Amino acid sequence: MVVLNIFLFHVYCALYMAAASTTEDELHQDTPYIRELLRQAKTAEIESFMDKEVNPCTDFYAFSCGNYARINPASALGVPSTELFKTLAKGLDRKILKTLQMAPDPQETPEDKQVKFFFESCLRNVERSSTYTEKMKALIAEFGTMPVLEGSSWKEEDFDWLETTAGIAHQYGISSLLKVQVNKDYANNLRNCIYIEPQRFPLGPLSMYVDKATAIYRQNYLFNIQQKLQRSLGVDSKLAKQTARELLDFEVDLAQGLSTSRQGLQNSPELLTVAEMQKRYAPTLDIDQLIFVSLGQRVSDQIYEFNKQYQENLIKVLKRTPKRTVANYIFFRLIWDFVEAPTEEPERQKKVCVTLTKKFFAKNLDNMIYRHYNSEKSSKEIENMWQQLKYTFSEALRSSPSLDWIERPTRQLAIAKLEAMTLEINHYADYNFTEKFADLTLQSLDLIENVRRFRRLGARQKREMLHKPAKPFDAGSQLSYSPSAILLENSMKIPVALLQPFYLWSDVYPKAVVFGTLASLIGHELIHGFDDSGKEFDAKGNSKDWWDERSSSNFLKRRECFTKQYGRYVYDGIQLKESTAQSENIADNGGIQLAYTAYRKWYESQVEKDLAKETLPNLRYTAKQLFFISFAQIWCNDVHPKLRALQVSIDQHVPGKFRVIGPLSNFDEFSKEFNCPAGSAMNPSEKCILY
Incomplete structure (x- = not known):
């Protein structure tokens, strides 16, 4: 437990007493009392995370976040990790639950009602648990028979893996082994095209299937497979255990064909005709038939192939794997991606149902939250912040000597790309939900039937996309919690979760706090448009090499500095790997420098009286120091000790500590504000700089 200083103790007592008599609506009132209450609360929060005994020039993360893990310990709370985005997600989930349980009101649309019906059917799933296993078996029976259920009566000669997996994909949009995907064309994002790509792997990247450090997660996954076979299909425990081992071994074998993160940028999609892919993979992979069954039509256009090595490995694996195992795997993936068996615990079932409703209706929920909580401000x-950031970066591209490593013609193209870049809040206010769900009728009694209807509609609409103009990128719940740069659209998506007041922003907070948090996050995504991935896409979002040779060469030399810098860091005794994939680190560094420059310009434009609120009560730091502290506290976190090796192994981002130390140790303005002497840990002589 953290022992807070006397000031913080009194502040927390005052805030507790105030909160007891202050409703959520009252917190939004613009009164002197509420403004002071919110400012005091922000002071208390910032100071509670800090460890002022640490020299900020030695370790700014420990200085800003030294007490965070003791206040929010992942292991004691029984969660994988604690961090800002998890806090935002919890806040949004509370609003979602409240919204889904609200009585009908005049603002409610027919689509809102359907979402509520779905949620209610999930809550009632417990009542219908006695028929759950039968319904899962009936689902399998739509496409054939599953060996683990049929035993010795299963007929191998009746099973065709390609027809089965393609049939399931056609009906429900669930793909196993190999996926036929319809999405935007890399080279021309105004149209859609077909992609042949690997299945989605439940554990994620290759390292999760092969690394010694991640063996515990494979073991947990194995147990979950066994439990799913028993609970969903009623398989005997001994047989379920044996089958689970066969399925996991098969999936590990399949995963050997995945690319590593180091290979990622070199593994671009290849444009081929169907005939060319047939020649490459027939007879084991009949690509023409896979597309025909999955989409219900023959195609003559060229298609994209993702990850050739996966398809080559798939052929080898299929040849050496018993058909029984392949069949069990395909049918298991069908029920794995359908609906979990209900839990008997009401509160847990509510959480499960919120998660499931988000999975299928993320856009609807974001729109409902936006409307119910009036997030226009x-x-x-x-x-406004977005426009300031764009203007600041445009100025730098036009005239900053620090960007002279980019040739002038390429800088002009970069400016054009920046000007074309758009920002969109994911509130879906203009989205046509009526058209999207015109053929969907849900009811409040049968969850599995609701999921079947929703999946059938989604699969059909996905098939129909092939002959329709491309629509904006849709990642559903992936876009609900963190900002995302969509390179194929030259756009940025901001989640509704970030609109929640008092976490990052409030009218009463200093601009230093808002710029240090929101602006640095937005700046991070803006820089993604110009990192080692973003520079491969032009102003229209099409895949195109628009950088001249000299500028590209300079970029690679400067990127090498980041590779070496971040490769030297050690996290929980684990040396971070040197990698050429530096897009996240480049965005972290460029984003904070861009946000600070924009803040400094705003700060210098203000008359003296407007700067009085640029500090917080009883917080003895200047406005510019507060900017950097606020930035650092975005990345305060605690990861369960058992998960730290996993984080290093699979996360494209470095641990939070280095998302603070790395960018700030490269930034002269930071060292200036905290008077860090040359050669100190946070002010090294060698700095890595791109933007």
């Missing part, structure tokens, strides 16, 4: 705040 925060939307305008983000839009």
Whole structure:
């Protein structure tokens, strides 16, 4: 437990007493009392995370976040990790649950009602648990028979893996082994095209299937497979255990064909005709038939192949794997991606149902939350900040000597790309939900039937996309919690979760706090448009090499500095790997410098009286120091000790500590504000700089 200083103790007592008599609506009132309460609360939060005994020039993460893990310990709380984005997600989930349980009101649309029906059917799934296993078996029976259920009566000669997996994909959009995907064309994002790509792997990247450090997660996954076979299909425990081992071994074998993160940028999609892919993979992989069954039509256009080595490995694996195992795997993936068996615990079932409703109706929920919680003010705040960041970066591209490593013609193209870049809040206010769900009728009694209807509709609409103009990128719940750069659209998506007041922004907070948090996050995504991945896409979002040779060469030399810098860091005794994939680190560094420059310009434009609120009560730091502290506290976190090796192994981002130390140790303005002497840990002589 953290022992807070006397000031913080009194502040927390005061805030507790105030909160007891202050409703959520009252917190939004613009009164002197509420403004002071919110400012005091922000002071208390910032100071509670800090460890002022640490020299900020030695370790700014420990200085800003030294007490965070003791206040929010992942292991004691029984969660994988604690961090800002998890806090935002919890806050949004509370709003979602409240919204889904609200009585009908005049604002409610027919689509809102359907979402509520779905949620209610999930809550009632417990009542219908006696028929769950039968319904899962009936689902399998739509496409054939599963060996683990049929035993010795299963007929191998009746099973065709390609027809089965393609049939399931056609009906429900669930793909195993190999996926036929319809999405935007890399080279021309105004149209859709077909991609042949690996299945989605439940554990994620290759390292999760092969690394010694991740063996515990494979073991947990193995147990979950066994439990799923028993609970969903009623398989005997001994047989379920044996089958689970066969399925996991098969999946590990399949995963050997995945690319590593180091290979990622070199593994671009290849454009081929169907005939060319047939020649490459027939007879084991009949690509023409896979597309025909999955989409219900023959195609003559060229298609994209992702990850050739996966398809080559798949052929080898299929040849050496018993058909029984392949069949069990395909049918298991069908029920794995369908609906979990209900739990008997009401509160847990509510959480399960919120998660499931988000999975299928993420856009609807974001729109409902936006409407119910009237988030227009925060939307305008983000839009204004976005324009300031674009203007600041445009100025740098036009005239900053620090960007002279980019040739002038390429800088002009970069400016054009920046000007074309758009920002969108994921509130879906203009989205046509009526058209999207015109053929969907849900009811409040049968969850599995609701999921079947939703999946059938989604699979059909996905098939129909092939002959329709491309629509904006849709990642559903992936876009609900963190900002995302969509390179194929030259756009940025901001989640509704970030609009929640008091976490990052409030009218009463200093601009230093808002710029240090929101602006640095938005700046991070903006820089993604110009990192080692973003520079491969032009102003229209099409895949195109628009950099001249000299500028590209300079980029690679400067990127090498980041590779070496971040490869020297050690996290929980684990040396971080040197990698050429530095897009996240480049975005972290460029984003904070861009946000600070924009803040400094705003700060210098203000008359003296407007700067009085640029500090917080009883917090003895200048406005510019507060900017950097606020930035650092975005990345305060604690990861369960058992998961730290996993984080290093699979996360494209470095641990939070180095998302603070890395960018700030490269930034002269930071060292200036905290008077860090040359050669100190946070002010090294060698700095890595791109943007």
